[in-house]
Amino acid sequence: DAGVTQSPTHLIKTRGQQVTLRCSPKSGHDTVSWYQQALGQGPQFIFQYYEEEERQRGNFPDRFSGHQFPNYSSELNVNALLLGDSALYLCASSLATYRAKGEQYFGPGTRLTVT
């Protein structure tokens, strides 16, 4: 049973560039959430996708956008990168049913460095 996978593992970008991160959810899961984890901090919620729509969004600017595909995989796009966007980006998958009660399974993350 494959867990949550993310690609790439590491990425180095220059200020002003754009980046796309990818996530495949755990088998059987239909909801994907994205989190940003700065060094030494806890993860912060960016947004969540279900049925190919953004269902909830945290306190992040519009430079952060996403997409969910029919196979439930997801992309996170960040435009006009800033040095402060350097972080570990975590993808989490879950089931959008009440029974799931918020239990989310996390991928290994993508380490983004902006220079």
Place this chain on the structure above:
Amino acid sequence: AQKVTQAQTEISVVEKEDVTLDCVYETRDTTYYLFWYKQPPSGELVFLIRRNSFDEQNEISGRYSWNFQKSTSSFNFTITASQVVDSAVYFCALSDDGAAGSYQLTFGKGTKLSVIP
């Protein structure tokens, strides 16, 4: 707004000692869920436990135990007879019973546990 506070930034213990990680939360919701996650150096967050706000029973799983006290808004995590493999950053998190299936997680800043052999 929801908030999770983990006042202990770093803790060091000698192997086989017991250690308790503190977590205090704030929420206006009557229904909510509390979680603990473990983040080893590899970076992947590992789910440890979920408790809902209506169930204040303490839980034990092997060397791990959790003490949920609604009166003090705390959800503390104890590791008994710690081992080197327990070395990691531990996060406490909170989610509400919001729109069906949303369950946005709010994390604390984490406690880095170092178990010294």
